[in-house]
Amino acid sequence: MYQPTxxxxxxxxxxxxxxxxxxxSVNTSSIATSMETTAASVTDMLRKLxxxxxxxxxxxxxxxxxxxxxxxxLGIIRKHRLxxxxxxxxxxxxxxxxxxxxxxxxxxxSEELIKRLDKFLGHPKFDPHGDxxxxxxxxxxxxxKFNLSAGEAGEKYIITGVTDHSTLFLKHLxxxxxxxxxxxxxAEIMDYDKSMLVKVSKDxxxxxxxxxxNILIKKYVSSK
Amino acid sequence: MYQPTxxxxxxxxxxxxxxxxxxxSVNTSSIATSMETTAASVTDMLRKLxxxxxxxxxxxxxxxxxxxxxxxxLGIIRKHRLxxxxxxxxxxxxxxxxxxxxxxxxxxxSEELIKRLDKFLGHPKFDPHGDxxxxxxxxxxxxxKFNLSAGEAGEKYIITGVTDHSTLFLKHLxxxxxxxxxxxxxAEIMDYDKSMLVKVSKDxxxxxxxxxxNILIKKYVSSK
DNA sequence: TTATAAGTTTAGACAAATCTAAAAATAGTA
DNA sequence: TACTATTTTTAGATTTGTCTAAACTTATAA
Numbered sequence: 333m334y335q336p337t338x339x340x341x342x343x344x345x346x347x348x349x350x351x352x353x354x355x356x357s358v359n360t361s362s363i364a365t366s367m368e369t370t371a372a373s374v375t376d377m378l379r380k381l382x383x384x385x386x387x388x389x390x391x392x393x394x395x396x397x398x399x400x401x402x403x404x405x406l407g408i409i410r411k412h413r414l415x416x417x418x419x420x421x422x423x424x425x426x427x428x429x430x431x432x433x434x435x436x437x438x439x440x441x442s443e444e445l446i447k448r449l450d451k452f453l454g455h456p457k458f459d460p461h462g463d464x465x466x467x468x469x470x471x472x473x474x475x476x477k478f479n480l481s482a483g484e485a486g487e488k489y490i491i492t493g494v495t496d497h498s499t500l501f502l503k504h505l506x507x508x509x510x511x512x513x514x515x516x517x518x519a520e521i522m523d524y525d526k527s528m529l530v531k532v533s534k535d536x537x538x539x540x541x542x543x544x545x546n547i548l549i550k551k552y553v554s555s556k
Numbered sequence: 557m558y559q560p561t562x563x564x565x566x567x568x569x570x571x572x573x574x575x576x577x578x579x580x581s582v583n584t585s586s587i588a589t590s591m592e593t594t595a596a597s598v599t600d601m602l603r604k605l606x607x608x609x610x611x612x613x614x615x616x617x618x619x620x621x622x623x624x625x626x627x628x629x630l631g632i633i634r635k636h637r638l639x640x641x642x643x644x645x646x647x648x649x650x651x652x653x654x655x656x657x658x659x660x661x662x663x664x665x666s667e668e669l670i671k672r673l674d675k676f677l678g679h680p681k682f683d684p685h686g687d688x689x690x691x692x693x694x695x696x697x698x699x700x701k702f703n704l705s706a707g708e709a710g711e712k713y714i715i716t717g718v719t720d721h722s723t724l725f726l727k728h729l730x731x732x733x734x735x736x737x738x739x740x741x742x743a744e745i746m747d748y749d750k751s752m753l754v755k756v757s758k759d760x761x762x763x764x765x766x767x768x769x770n771i772l773i774k775k776y777v778s779s780k
Numbered sequence: 781t782t783a784t785a786a787g788t789t790t791a792g793a794c795a796a797a798t799c800t801a802a803a804a805a806t807a808g809t810a
Numbered sequence: 811t812a813c814t815a816t817t818t819t820t821a822g823a824t825t826t827g828t829c830t831a832a833a834c835t836t837a838t839a840a
Contacts, residue, residue, distance in 0.1 A: 360788055373828055375789055423672040436664045442657050448647040584818055597798055599819055
């Protein structure tokens with residue numbers, strides 16, 4: 333119906349993420365924080381997004397994304413994650429370097445371009461951070477991830493993703509070789525601060541709760 | 557010094573092209589035509605570009621691009637042409653399909669991205685339309701092109717580019733296999749309308765002056 | 781339950797890029 | 811040269827996305 337502007341696309345993406353990630357309701361101030369702007373600006377934009385039927389919005393009552401809005405958001409997320417795969421796999425950037433470039437590339441409008449990029453990359457299912465890539469209809473895989481901080485001593489896990497996508501955090505993980513696909517065994521969990529001693533291939537090291545909380549894992553299954 | 561906006565980048569690109577292409581001076585109305593906007597809007601923008609020292613501008617006296625402005629323009633042109641190579645060589649688009657996508661991709665800001673893209677593509681010297689790609693310092697090859705309409709009967713030439721970049725024209729040329737690199741012999745030039753009978757591999761066909769005027773060629777050299 | 785705090789919206793303003801209509805400057809021509 | 815036509819600029823508005831400060835609503839807690 334309407335063609336969203338770049339700003340509208342970014343708001344819808346933020347609202348989509350807030351709807352699915354946090355447990356709190358999607359309110360004006362949480363959007364303001366995630367968009368790094370003021371509550372007043374958000375209110376203005378919510379009216380516009382509501383007029384275009386991408387969200388349901390009632391004053392003082394918070395926001396719910398509509399089917400239409402979700403479709404826009406998933407389209408942008410698809411583009412973002414495909415470009416991230418391109419940047420790491422083809423142009424050989426590190427996983428902590430690609431986010432800002434993908435933030436720009438995701439707004440390039442051609443659907444045909446993204447279709448061909450997807451094909452060229454071999455229809456990847458996950459981006460370099462382990463996040464699933466929606467297909468053209470918006471569907472995506474979602475394996476039952478949980479936090480490394482909820483893992484048990486003596487168990488073996490595979491890293492599937494992260495919840496903190498900041499460059500600082502990703503760089504930190506890269507230093508330890510903690511990338512999606514890597515196997516981690518928990519040797520010990522400290523009672524005092526919930527920090528853990530982990531083993532990755534032949535290295536052993538300490539992870540704070542702050543770090544383990546932001547790493548997503550699945551159970552290690554030996555065969556296949 | 558200043559970071560140009562997308563609009564400023566597009567104005568500088570247009571002014572650069574007008575400075576180098578046409579013989580007429582770069583005046584307000586020619587910029588307005590090429591930017592598909594009004595003379596009033598152009599005047600406003602010229603003041604801004606002048607404030608930022610990308611052009612020298614005197615009221616009613618027309619415009620001259622500065623070194624700084626030329627550097628900005630060449631950076632955009634470099635990005636545009638590298639993305640065009642990517643779209644045709646890697647994503648297998650036709651040469652008449654890539655322009656609009658490249659118009660968006662050229663404004664993605666990362667210098668490192670374009671450096672790696674250039675490397676990935678094998679440091680190409682020309683884009684799919686035969687236009688030279690500036691290097692990081694703004695230098696580019698410029699072989700002595702001339703118009704096919706200035707060619708002589710009985711002579712053999714190699715297509716090096718086009719002067720009309722419209723989809724309509726490029727599609728027309730593609731139908732005849734008239735692409736950069738292809739060899740063309742002029743069999744006959746009609747006195748009446750300056751149309752020409754040309755031979756391309758085994759095909760023979762007629763080209764109007766309208767068409768031949770927009771094809772760039774160089775002399776065919778048999779060895780090497 | 782009422783006072784206060786927290787969160788949200790409105791009002792009014794601004795910068796960027798654009799427009800139309802009118803005024804001013806330059807160019808072309810008799 | 812002087813008149814007219816063309817080109818360019820100015821003036822005043824508009825749209826998008828933003829801001830601060832003030833007003834308003836909802837939540838919290840004595």
